[in-house]
């Protein structure tokens with residue numbers, strides 16, 4: 329499956345999710361490719377910091393022709409995860425046209441909710457060309473026992489996009505592991521963060537995007 333992690337807002341967790349979803353897929357025995365679609369190159373920086381053998385290849389493809397170039401490369405992998413660029417519409421559009429599923433990380437804050445409207449609008453436009461493109465919010469950096477975190481599903485409802493039932497909490501291990509070029513699954517294999525990531529990957533596999541791809 330080709331999954332794009334996109335939000336026009338920066339700092340919401342696109343790179344964190346892309347790297348760690350790819351790592352869980354690799355741990356599960358799949359062959360993922362991580363595509364860095366952001367000119368800032370954070371996923372590439374993560375992989376060059378890494379001293380251990382790679383878990384999966386990371387390639388830089390921050391260009392608006394991604395949808396033309398990716399299908400051929402994707403044939404060699406079970407899954408492709410695209411770490412998207414903030415703000416640049418033509419890069420996001422191209423990533424959407426290349427994908428089966430868009431994950432929209434969003435933090436439980438009104439600023440993130442408002443800023444996500446632009447991404448939702450871009451997805452609606454892409455769905456005109458690609459009616460089977462699925463998209464879902466992923467709540468990231470949820471703070472335990474906070475009312476805002478608890479009610480955020482409801483706050484997102486008016487935007488008309490589903491919300492993945494698996495959420496990720498705010499945890500320091502995401503930055504700590506990234507600093508060493510590691511995934512959370514390697515740095516803290518028995519942590520709650522890994523359990524949340526594994527549950528997220530199960531939810532992704534259960535989305536309509538994956539069912540349709542399998543049926544095709």
Ligand SMILES: Nc1ncnc2c1ncn2[C@@H]1O[C@H](COP(=O)(O)OP(=O)(O)O)[C@@H](O)[C@H]1O
Pocket residue numbers: 337338339340341342343344345370468469470496497498499500502503506
């Ligand atoms: N669930 C989380 N818990 C704690 N920190 C997080 C979490 N998700 C992301 N972060 C931190 O937030 C910052 C921005 O995340 P990043 O993945 O770079 O966002 P983006 O790619 O959308 O710009 C990073 O410092 C990252 O470590």
Ligand SMILES: [Mg+2]
Pocket residue numbers: 342343344366370411412
């Ligand atoms: Mg990033």
